């Protein structure tokens with residue numbers, strides 16, 4: 001079952017009170033950024049980016065560490081939430097992968113896929129610095145700089161363009177042999193930006209950072225760190241993202257016009273740093289490229305191949321012991337003690353080890369466990385539940401209804417529950433998807449989505465039912 005992405009407007013995360021809705025910034029002062037002429041459609045951005053992202057995931061060693069990816073994903077989700085309305089593209093799908101490479105680098109592809117080097121996370125001295133690089137990359141994506149740059153150049157067929165993106169990614173990054181030298185030149189349309197575009201990405205990035213609760217000056221600080229690291233030819237990041245001139249000053253000037261909107265950092269970076277330090281050192285891009293050339297094992301590749309059925313057997317059954325969590329100020333929930341809490345942008349999940357993976361397409365998916373969130377739609381509980389299920393069906397096209405809704409008790413109130421069937425995009429096997437909802441006092445709806453492989457559905461449906469019965473709601477104030 002695919003998680004709700006935060007491009008879906010349906011779900012709002014529990015921890016974000018409804019009151020955070022848009023405190024408008026003083027619009028007159030911040031720099032206004034506009035898109036450039038672009039002869040490609042947003043859908044073409046998506047196609048190009050997805051194709052290239054698939055290739056990157058094949059060619060580069062992914063870190064595949066859930067904890068680190070969640071950390072990065074949460075920062076990304078917060079920034080994506082702050083993309084200005086005029087630049088939102090419903091087709092775009094933002095994903096955030098961590099690549100197990102040593103250099104300080106990051107790159108984003110048209111339509112949304114972003115890749116961060118482990119070396120960048122390790123070099124950052126604050127969460128805000130990581131957010132700064134991500135906000136800058138995200139700005140290139142939302143301003144559609146890749147295809148705008150291609151528009152300025154020659155006209156290409158879409159198919160040829162995809163090749164250029166790959167050439168640049170694989171040629172410039174993983175260093176695999178790109179014998180057709182010209183490809184690198186053409187590929188620069190997508191990953192090597194002009195100074196004008198750099199300046200725009202700095203400023204829009206700063207604006208999104210401030211709204212997401214990060215001080216934009218931390219972006220400037222990260223650029224300084226990257227500059228210091230520049231050895232002989234300078235780091236790849238700076239040749240792709242050249243300094244437009246007075247970069248630090250320009251970002252700081254913009255920062256003075258912005259108000260940082262609450263929230264602040266998660267405080268998790270020290271734990272992530274400690275975790276990464278315990279792992280074997282990340283290989284360099286050059287080491288990976290050499291290994292590839294020699295046809296050997298790619299160093300740093302710790303990823304468990306998804307798409308096999310093996311995963312199911314490795315997931316432990318729900319423990320008989322239970323543990324209680326308080327994921328939001330009005331909610332307490334008890335789950336089997338061997339399930340871990342995983343926070344996403346808009347929802348929180350409780351999953352057993354191995355029950356939560358990143359699918360091949362970069363989206364996160366889960367095969368075992370429960371996802372919880374709050375949604376606000378129109379109509380009564382059943383109508384709102386229906387809208388929620390339809391939202392899920394959009395990202396899970398194989399989702400099928402099995403029957404109607406039954407009444408159930410959730411947190412002492414009357415709610416609804418129904419079980420649907422789906423085909424897991426991770427294992428390719430059938431899975432049961434249990435959707436339960438209950439109305440909150442403010443009219444929004446709390447939902448619980450339980451997922452388990454069909455073969456183990458009986459055990460898990462009993463667990464989901466027990467979770468529902470033990471929910472405690474305190475939204476009376």
Ligand SMILES: [Zn+2]
Pocket residue numbers: 136140193197198201240241242
């Ligand atoms: Zn840039």
